[in-house]
Amino acid sequence: xxxxxxxxxxxxxxxxxxxxxxxxxxxxxxxxxxxxxxxxxxxxxxxxxxxxxxxxxxxxxxxxxxxxxxxxxxxxxxxxxxxxxxxxxxxxxxxxxxxxxxxxxxxxxxxxxxxxxxxxxxxxxxxxxxxxxxxxxxxxxxxxxxxxxxxxxxxxxxxxxxxxxxxxxxxxxxxxxxxxxxxxxxxxxxxxxxxxxxxxxxxxxxxxxxxxxxxxxxxxxxxxxxxxxxxxxxxxxxxxxxxxxxxxxxxxxxxxxxxxxxxxxxxxxxxxxxxxxxxxxxxxxxxxxxxxxxxxxxxxxxxxxxxxxxxxxxxxxxxxxxxxxxxxxxxxxxxxxxxxxxxxxxxxxxxxxxxx
Numbered sequence: 001x002x003x004x005x006x007x008x009x010x011x012x013x014x015x016x017x018x019x020x021x022x023x024x025x026x027x028x029x030x031x032x033x034x035x036x037x038x039x040x041x042x043x044x045x046x047x048x049x050x051x052x053x054x055x056x057x058x059x060x061x062x063x064x065x066x067x068x069x070x071x072x073x074x075x076x077x078x079x080x081x082x083x084x085x086x087x088x089x090x091x092x093x094x095x096x097x098x099x100x101x102x103x104x105x106x107x108x109x110x111x112x113x114x115x116x117x118x119x120x121x122x123x124x125x126x127x128x129x130x131x132x133x134x135x136x137x138x139x140x141x142x143x144x145x146x147x148x149x150x151x152x153x154x155x156x157x158x159x160x161x162x163x164x165x166x167x168x169x170x171x172x173x174x175x176x177x178x179x180x181x182x183x184x185x186x187x188x189x190x191x192x193x194x195x196x197x198x199x200x201x202x203x204x205x206x207x208x209x210x211x212x213x214x215x216x217x218x219x220x221x222x223x224x225x226x227x228x229x230x231x232x233x234x235x236x237x238x239x240x241x242x243x244x245x246x247x248x249x250x251x252x253x254x255x256x257x258x259x260x261x262x263x264x265x266x267x268x269x270x271x272x273x274x275x276x277x278x279x280x281x282x283x284x285x286x287x288x289x290x291x292x293x294x295x296x297x298x299x300x301x302x303x304x305x306x307x308x309x310x311x312x313x314x315x316x317x318x319x320x321x322x323x324x325x326x327x328x329x330x331x332x333x334x335x336x337x338x339x340x341x342x343x344x345x346x347x348x349x350x351x352x353x354x355x356x
Contacts, residue, residue, distance in 0.1 A: 029212075033213045039051055041197045178203055220256035301343065303340070
């Protein structure tokens with residue numbers, strides 16, 4: 001299959017490219033990728049996590065030192081633990097108890113928003129069949145109805161046996177099939193999408209033979225979410241032909257790998273910045289904001305945002321900013337407007353590119 005060959009080629013090129021980087025840069029790339037994976041997998045389900053909490057939680061568990069680490073909430077740690085268990089221990093068998101552990105980590109309180117749910121066990125369908133619906137109350141559209149709860153145990157036994165004992169199928173194709181199969185069974189009250197994507201990452205890690213994740217399928221699915229749900233619905237309502245789904249999945253994987261070029265450029269740019277400023281004296285607040293700007297700051301940087309992020313006064317924020325302007329690191333944005341915005345100055349052109 002040409003599309004599979006292309007996906008495998010892209011995987012190989014990316015891993016080769018990353019291996020040429022130093023250990024610290026690889027760690028930075030892994031941290032960025034895993035953070036993106038957790039954030040975007042949750043966003044697909046309509047849950048928006050604090051990026052600094054996710055990043056800090058992952059860094060702590062991987063033993064990576066980062067500037068400006070923050071405390072993370074229990075539910076954030078749970079999602080991180082599931083993702084790291086799937087990717088860092090990819091070679092361990094996927095079992096019912098392991099899935100139950102992931103589910104318990106996702107819902108530590110036993111509640112999903114305002115609803116008490118069955119945790120660390122298959123769904124019971126006590127309030128009727130499990131359906132994926134959209135639209136206002138009274139005008140709901142049913143996109144998919146999952147198998148009844150009495151079928152889950154035998155279906156999951158089949159799935160888990162196949163997952164660990166089918167060795168003839170290419171692992172990338174296996175990731176596509178496992179994704180479709182698990183989300184179609186929909187075995188839990190909630191969290192099926194996030195667990196499906198963790199399973200997908202687990203098989204892709206097996207296909208890469210690496211615990212180091214450099215691309216994020218969840219981030220790409222988030223971008224292509226409309227087509228993702230369309231392809232799922234068409235496949236689940238159709239006959240047993242899953243060719244269209246597999247082709248879409250492979251293209252999504254290729255797009256995910258290609259999009260890492262931008263991520264890698266940012267990492268190399270960041271490394272170059274800190275190399276240039278290795279002897280520049282900066283306080284912790286300044287380091288924290290500079291790292292945020294280098295990683296891709298959300299919105300415009302103002303003194304009030306600086307003060308809020310660093311939990312300091314506006315006067316302290318202004319002094320920090322003015323010091324960075326004197327050190328030729330920050331500059332005022334030319335656009336002006338009602339409030340003054342600041343941005344990083346462009347670095348002298350250096351070796352921030354990498355070979356294609």
